[in-house]
Amino acid sequence: MAKYSEPFKLKVVKEYLDGPLGSRLLARKYGIKSHKQLLNWVQVYKELGAASLARTKKKEAYTVQFKLDVLSFMKRTGASLTETALEFGLTNPPMISSWKKRLLEGGAEALSRPRGRPSMKNKTKNEKAKHPQKKNEMTREQKLERENELLRLEVEYLKKLQAFQMDPDGYLEKHKQHYHSNSKKSSD
Structure with a gap:
């Protein structure tokens, strides 16, 4: 707007x-x-x-009772949005229609909802409160990633086992050199 x-x-x-x-x-x-x-x-x-x-820089916050009074007046008298706004000293008539919509959709409690966008800080807190997860519970994605990692480790283990079974001496000799070269690097 x-x-x-x-x-x-x-x-x-x-x-x-x-x-x-x-x-x-x-x-x-x-x-x-x-x-x-x-x-x-x-x-x-x-x-x-x-x-x-x-x-005005700071918008006025209207009470739920005031909003209900405005909507009641409009319904009782059949006044238009603009006429109702002028009667109550409001300069933004479309605001009344948004109150009416919220009242119809969610009742009087919906009128007490704070205006504006919630801060990002509160959003993450609210999401955690809505969806509390236990330490043992994982999301579907986390479970799939964990399963994928375990399968990779299993395949790697089976490859090493197969290589060892085919040539045990050669496998051990190869890995001895590998371990010795790693230990030399770490001691430097």
Whole structure:
């Protein structure tokens, strides 16, 4: 969603109120994605003044009870999103529809869910809490890797055993030299 500065919003709203162009033409002229966004700015400006067009750095956290009151008012009166937002001093009407959706999908508990993306630190903790693994339990992938390693070791052992059975003296002589050369390297 595009973010627009307060001076930009104010300029477009005043041009809409003073000029001959409608919301669709002004939205197209200034590259605003939807003319409804412009109409929302106009209504907010008329009801709450120019300060209401400002983007606040810190967003206000609304209580579950407040959200339920807003949704109840909208249902009781049949007011639109914009009318409801203006009644409660909210500058972002689509926020109300997201509350309504969350309420329908998950009940009142869903409205208490914190906004925004959780930090990465908490994500790993949450995943561990959701899927606690015992020390002895391994994932399917870990089990397959372990099995693969054991099979490799078995094949290597069988090859060495076969080589030893075919020529025991030659095998021992070859590996004696190998062990002696390794021990010399480590003593240097």
